[in-house]
Amino acid sequence: DTGVSQDPRHKITKRGQNVTFRCDPISEHNRLYWYRQTLGQGPEFLTYFQNEAQLEKSRLLSDRFSAERPKGSFSTLEIQRTEQGDSAMYLCASSFRLDTQYFGPGTRLTVL
Amino acid sequence: QKEVEQNSGPLSVPEGAIASLNCTYSDRVSQSFFWYRQYSGKSPELIMSIYSNGDKEDGRFTAQLNKASQYVSLLIRDSQPSDSATYLCAVNMGAAGNKLTFGGGTRVLVKP
Numbered sequence: 001d002t003g004v005s006q007d008p009r010h011k012i013t014k015r016g017q018n019v020t021f022r023c024d025p026i027s028e029h030n031r032l033y034w035y036r037q038t039l040g041q042g043p044e045f046l047t048y049f050q051n052e053a054q055l056e057k058s059r060l061l062s063d064r065f066s067a068e069r070p071k072g073s074f075s076t077l078e079i080q081r082t083e084q085g086d087s088a089m090y091l092c093a094s095s096f097r098l099d100t101q102y103f104g105p106g107t108r109l110t111v112l
Numbered sequence: 113q114k115e116v117e118q119n120s121g122p123l124s125v126p127e128g129a130i131a132s133l134n135c136t137y138s139d140r141v142s143q144s145f146f147w148y149r150q151y152s153g154k155s156p157e158l159i160m161s162i163y164s165n166g167d168k169e170d171g172r173f174t175a176q177l178n179k180a181s182q183y184v185s186l187l188i189r190d191s192q193p194s195d196s197a198t199y200l201c202a203v204n205m206g207a208a209g210n211k212l213t214f215g216g217g218t219r220v221l222v223k224p
Contacts, residue, residue, distance in 0.1 A: 033211065042116075042200050042214030043156065056211065091155055100146065101212060106155040 004104035006092050012110045013082055020078045021107045025094030032075050035091040043091055082111045116203050118215035126223055131188040133218050135201030145184045146202040156200055191222045
């Protein structure tokens with residue numbers, strides 16, 4: 001399977017804990033995006049990388065959120081001191097330059 | 113006013129009929145438009161992209177774009193029960209990085 005992969009697929013955590021998600025984009029894609037989707041809503045943009053550079057962050061991305069793409073390949077999204085409001089599906093997408101974005105299966109986060 | 117608007121539905125259509133989905137967007141400089149299909153609990157799956165005014169057909173799907181009216185639509189011909197899903201309209205509003213702004217999605221139910 002050469003599509004976008006995400007790990008883990010599901011994460012249940014207690015409020016106040018830190019969590020980290022991983023995304024592996026399609027191999028030749030140089031752009032990587034993170035979105036968040038809550039029930040009944042469309043995905044909302046969080047941040048994106050071109051190669052290893054993080055070029056834009058949404059106002060939605062509080063200081064508790066950090067994302068990295070150290071070698072321009074996979075990316076991690078960390079949420080520190082999780083809150084119940086962080087419960088959502090976290091989606092990763094990748095594209096080649098400005099072309100169409102393809103989504104991974106998502107990581108569903110539940111904060112108890 | 114939301115930047116990308118869709119009727120949330122549900123849009124109920126009999127099997128074999130045409131489903132017509134609509135999407136309006138607020139930013140006149142928007143450059144590219146996408147329709148994604150999302151099954152419950154799954155991630156968005158690309159159906160169509162459209163960049164210029166007019167119609168674009170791909171199998172049973174036809175996307176229509178009217179930039180003057182800031183309107184994009186999706187027609188699903190010969191609707192099948194497997195088409196029952198939420199359809200997300202996504203717009204690249206010309207921002208650097210090609211981030212997508214999504215509508216809330218239209219839920220489609222195809223009844224046998």
